[in-house]
Amino acid sequence: MKIIYRDQEWELEGRRRVRDAIKEVGLIPQTVLAVRDGKLLTEDVTLDEDDEVRLIAVISGG
């Protein structure tokens, strides 16, 4: 699966839950939202090998 966050991209092999994929690329699940095909995903959803997931940062300054 492909994980996209800002200008970074990762390819992960095999299936895994959203939460595990976020941790695997070194991010804190709490700080991002996962979107697949324009739809928001909860962190227990299992992602397939050919999924593309965009992670949206929720933290802003100020």
Added chain:
Amino acid sequence: MKCRKCSRPAVFNMRQHKLALCEVHYPEWFIAQTQRAVKKYRMFGPDDRVLVAVSGGKDSLSLWDVLLRLGYQADGLYIDLGIDDSVGYSAASREKVEQFAAQRPDARLTVVDLKAEYGETLPEVARRVQRGRVKPCSVCGLIKRHVMNRVTRDGGYDVLATGHNLDDEVAVLFGNVLHWQTGYIARQAPVLPARHDGLVRKVKPFCRFYERETAAYALLTGIDYIYDECPHVVGATSLRYKGILNQMEEESPGTKLQFYLGFLRARKEGFFREQAEEVELHPCTNCGQLTSVPGLCAFCRLWI
């Protein structure tokens, strides 16, 4: 995971509330919770005119959207600071705000262009004054507070609403506790009452929402917001505190919420009453806005 209300697939889960909701019920819940906070903290009523300070980010645009949906008389204020870095931050955020307003016939927007009104952009002022060279965000905060207060007062608004969320509030609280800034701790609240006729009433209707909740609302309702950060905020202490708090939240869901609600409870019980004593304020000799030191206020000292 299923929606608590209708058992369709949930799109968003809030571990601290043990609540998962679908794409229909999450926005409904979010709007109802905002209304609850407005009433609980007696922020404003249906007859009040509310000015919403909007930056183009997810929090402030979501706040304006929700207040309009709830039927409040909510106008927007955008301050163009002229932050013109590689991504054209101010131009891009202004465009988001103007698009938002254009799509909503009821939304009235006031834009204050710093360069046009005061002769310099924020980066220009920050480079010129000692305080700005060290801390540009401090000068930015000072300018925004001054302009927001002025427009709220001159526009005859009853209250100024900002999009501060719970993560913003706990990051500030955390910093103030680390440094034992007791006066600041005592003055942090969902509502800052008006003082005399100079300082306007300020409210934070989103103060109980986690940052991911406002982001999810913006995403699910199609609010087009500026995703890029202000270039000045990179490496800011508040972001570091947010990171630390989120790590704790990850291991123990509800940590941020408990920290904030516990603080509000202690505050209500009078824990910080002694520190909350009001400092004496004087009108600025140039603009008339209230300031703690007699003479020119900190805003006017930037320009004169």
